[in-house]
Amino acid sequence: MRIDLPVKPSLLPYCRKLLAEGADPAELIEVYRGETLCFIPAPLAAFAALTTEEGTDRSIRFRRWREMPRQSGGYGPETATTEGAGHE
Numbered sequence: 677m678r679i680d681l682p683v684k685p686s687l688l689p690y691c692r693k694l695l696a697e698g699a700d701p702a703e704l705i706e707v708y709r710g711e712t713l714c715f716i717p718a719p720l721a722a723f724a725a726l727t728t729e730e731g732t733d734r735s736i737r738f739r740r741w742r743e744m745p746r747q748s749g750g751y752g753p754e755t756a757t758t759e760g761a762g763h764e
Contacts, residue, residue, distance in 0.1 A: 677720070681709045688695065691724040 681687060687707060695701060701721035707714045715723075727741040 678706045678708060681707060681714065685739050688723060688726050688728065689718055692741070694720060695724050 677686065680692070680745065699720055701719060701724070703720050704717045705720050705723055706717045707723075713718040726738045728736050729739045755763055
């Protein structure tokens with residue numbers, strides 16, 4: 677599968693989304709920016725297992741991605757709606 681990166685890359689979350697939608701974790705992903713291959717082709721699962729981290733004293737680095745537990749309680753649903761909120 678070829679993935680073309682936009683100006684502001686969101687590759688790693690996109691790969692997690694593909695897996696959640698049932699894509700084959702073993703499918704090789706080729707990541708391009710224009711005609712330039714950006715990464716060595718790797719399985720979808722390998723990209724989905726990563727996130728990035730940037731520190732004040734170092735450049736961006738790949739890190740293992742860990743899903744954060746959802747907070748329950750005080751803040752309501754993740755997706756807001758305008759239904760019943762007086763916005764006709």
